[in-house]
Amino acid sequence: MTTSNLLIRITLMMGLTLSLSACWDNRPINDRMLVLSMGFDPAHKAHQYQVTFQAPTPSATASSDAGGGSSGSSGMEVFDVKGTGPDLAATFSQAQAQVSKDLFLGQLILLAISTKLPPGELASIMNSLTRIGTLDKTPFVIATNQSATQVLEHTSPQARFPCFYFLTLFSCPTCQTDSLGVRLWQFLSREATPGVDAFLPVVSTAPQGFTTDTVALYRKYRYVTTLSPKETQIFGILEGISHKANFYFPRWQADIRAVSGGSHLSTAVIHGKVHATINLRLTATLASIGSVTEDAQELSMVAQAASKRITDDARRLIKKTQALDVDPLGIGRMLSWQHPRSYAQYLPWHQEYPKVDVTVHCTVTINKMGDIK
């Protein structure tokens, strides 16, 4: 190869590489508007929705200690720009027209979805979000029975920006009663996997911030129901994501807390019928009891009572989900893993799921008497 040929090749390669690079639109972060949260609400017009893009104000950024609590300053911490349209691109364009900086979605932390959002629109939103190159599909997704914008605009004294409240909350699984944090990719994964339905934590505003103790069940982007706090606690135990569940037994005036442990789901097909077994091996801490000097027998009775209650509650919850034809526990998914050929015979799964015979075995061990976890 002659020198001139080599030079031509090198120049060509460098030119091609440069043309492929992203240098032409690179921009310092202070010249971008960092969208930290997005809220999705139904619009007044059919087949349209409203998107709220929330970003910190420059003054809040300048005085922010980012991870710390609220400064209590009276100034605006975040500002919202809104767009309404039939797709995300249209709403994005409308929002971009209202700000001087580049709307940057790469640092998105929170997606708030109204439970009133029709399934078609939600599917469209999720489809569009997966196509944003800078979005790494790790934002947390929450559902709300209120307006998503209302939730985003609500402040908490515990964090300067609303999204940081949820970032802190969901980033620490053991800090919650149930580890309810769902990232975008987890939600999408459940929606895309046959035999399992998605759930999202439901957030409601409270005077001192937010309440997050319930979950919303979804089936193919369609909102189905919101479980009560008690059901959510059982759901957490069944999912194996419970950390601080507690139960009270008036007979002994006993209170057990930090109920947590593994959940093992198995399936079988017996005589053409699907059977599912959920084995729960839980540990709990005795927080209080009426008799000051409890004995082993008394503890055993409490443990048995706890096991029975959790089993009964779990059965009730599963019956409810079967009645609603939504499978958040992923029994169908487990069947497809363990018995793929049998699973193929039961498609569509949602017609079969209500007929599944589900057995719950629960064993509670109280092994840390009086310890405060």
Next chain:
Amino acid sequence: MGWFDIFRRRSDRKDPPSSTQTVLDHKAPTSRNEAIDHAVETVNSATTAQETLKIILDLHLNVLRDLISETQTFQKRLEAFTQDLETRLSLNTFSGQVDAAYDRLKNTIGQSPDIILRRFYIGRKQQIPALLVCEDGLSDNQMIDQDTIYLLQRFENVQSLKENPAIAHQIVHDSVVSIGHATVETQWSKLLIDVMGGNTLVFIDGCLEVLVLDTVKYPARAIEQPTTERAVKGPQESFNEVILTQMNLIRRRIKGPALSFEPLVMGELSNTSIIVAHVQGVANPAIVLAVKERLASLTLANVEYGNELSSVLSDNPSSLFPQVRFSERADIIARDLALGKVAILVDNTPYAMTVPSTFMDFYQTTDDYTGSFWEGSLQRLIRFIGLFIGLLMPPLYVALISVDPELLPTRLVITIEASRLGIPFPPIFEVIIMWTIIEILREAAIRLPKGLSTTLGTVGAIVVGTAVVKAAIVSDLMIVIITLTALGLFTSPVYSMATPWRVLFWFVIIASYFFGTYGIILAVVGIIAHLASLENFNVPYFSPFGPLNLRDLKDSMVRFPYSAFKKRPAYLATVNPVQRTEPQRTPMPHPPMVSMQRERLDDDV
């Protein structure tokens, strides 16, 4: 018309006939034609003389004086050459005549004021003319005065010299002068170089051999502490400019006869002494031969710095990475020699070179070996961490702030955004501004006097750093990053290794600006690929990482205990790879002291 032209014209011109010859010639012509020829010749001579006179008259008086002086010198030089030619039929050989030698030297190197020509007589009663030549300042006056001239002038047995002129030099050598090292030479070309090197020449009338007395005594720096490769616990001796001292410092560390110093002289003008050192029976002979061949193949007019030889000692001289290790520490050179490397010492350069050197050699220091292996390993790891921080931190800053901000944690992004509010420049300009300031401070600190440079460096860094942040030219985070970068890039214990990283820093910065983190990875892969492609004397530069050699890894990123260094590095392919054998440890018998103490205790009880 220049001096040379005038001189040539005068030389080309036929000499006018001497007066006697002219008279005879005037008597001799018998024919008319001959008379005419003479007349024409005379006219031509007159014309030439007239032209010359015209040129001379145009010149300045001082120039005229110089011309006359030069002509006289040239005439004497010619006369000395003629005498040598008459006797030995060679211009390069001493004729045995002191007068001729004096004339020759006086009109050549003797024109220089630092050359001393001393004529004297050997013996008291019977006397033989002699000539002593030395270089003022490079020779030891005491050795010349007391050990040479004094003894020669009082020599009693001059008769023996007269009777045996052929071995006169031998008699003087054996019985008179008391200089430790004396040799004999006859060739003028070598004699002149000897005297320029500080030797003293003794010419004895009638003797064809010239005594060359080693009276060399250079003005030299003392052996001082190393300044560029300081060590906490290691030896505190560094080379100075004198090659003999360098050899002595190495010899003191390797006293065995296997240590070989092979002299070379390079530089047509400088005649610089070069020493190729290696340990016989250890160093690979192929490498030693290759070093000598490469040096011999190089022709230089002047060897001022040892670095001028590094290009011929490197297989890839255009590479950024140094392939020849320079060290001012005698202990490091001795250690390299003992490992099987070849050292090159250059006169007037206080740094010795060792080849073949690998990338890892530039990250090994004396302190790595004077402390425990824990200490050595920790220091090395810190050095590499410093390198990675220095090389990658600003590029990562540029890439993550400008191109890939989605890769940063949100809280950190908010913090950085807060620090960058109001900064008018993009991050890459911040880096350029700050790094330029750092380079200016560094350059100024090197050039300024020591006391001033420390103050300027400290004050400059603080004042400039504070000012640029307050002026909102760069962010305060950038100050932290650049400070760490500046410190990190200089963690290399060898200064020459810091330069490539300082240059590559820009390469990585530009790659990060255009391609983000992907560009940084590409740049780092490119650098590693380049390192892996380098070879010197058939030794891979990236040994022992590429090709991977587990044995040599023991002395790479971390230093294993000494007991692990049983063999020399494999990449050097040494003649004798074994360098250490560990003794079999046997349980120590009860020391008698214990039993004695026990007995005493028993007595007390």
